Amino acid sequence: MDKPASAASPTATARPQRMRPELPPLSNDPAAVRQRVEMLERVLERSFKIPVIRRDVGLDAIAGLVPVLGDVVTAAMGAYVVWEARNLGMSKWQLWRMGGNVAFDTAIGAIPLVGDAFDFFFRSNTKNLKILRKHLDKHHPSSGVIEG
Numbered sequence: 705m706d707k708p709a710s711a712a713s714p715t716a717t718a719r720p721q722r723m724r725p726e727l728p729p730l731s732n733d734p735a736a737v738r739q740r741v742e743m744l745e746r747v748l749e750r751s752f753k754i755p756v757i758r759r760d761v762g763l764d765a766i767a768g769l770v771p772v773l774g775d776v777v778t779a780a781m782g783a784y785v786v787w788e789a790r791n792l793g794m795s796k797w798q799l800w801r802m803g804g805n806v807a808f809d810t811a812i813g814a815i816p817l818v819g820d821a822f823d824f825f826f827r828s829n830t831k832n833l834k835i836l837r838k839h840l841d842k843h844h845p846s847s848g849v850i851e852g
Contacts, residue, residue: 734844737788738837745833748781765823768813775814782806785832794839802832 750760763781767774786802794802809828813819 734840738840741785745829748829749827768820768823779810789836805831
């Protein structure tokens with residue numbers, strides 16, 4: 705007779721569990737939006753550390769090395785952050801600032817070699833996260849995460 709699906713094998717309980725970041729829920733709740741945007745910013749701007757110079761880089765700088773396609777993909781991901789901000793009801797001025805950060809990063813990042821170096825230093829998604837956090841802290845203070 706087959707074992708029920710809920711029964712765990714003895715070897716499965718002996719293995720150490722890996723720590724995986726939990727994906728935030730897909731809702732318009734300000735706390736969930738904050739988690740999604742923070743996670744996306746981490747992926748785009750500080751996924752990896754370059755050991756020799758101790759500098760964090762992310763998908764934005766790495767994908768920028770792929771002509772056209774890399775810049776289009778990272779621009780779309782940056783635009784997603786602005787879209788999330790719009791759904792939170794942020795002011796048009798804040799949205800224009802955030803959109804300008806993404807547009808500026810995309811325009812300069814598209815220039816061969818110069819754009820790759822620029823992506824290494826200019827972090828539009830970090831700037832946009834700062835704008836979004838300021839809005840959330842003011843208008844949705846309960847969305848803040850208390851870190852222990």
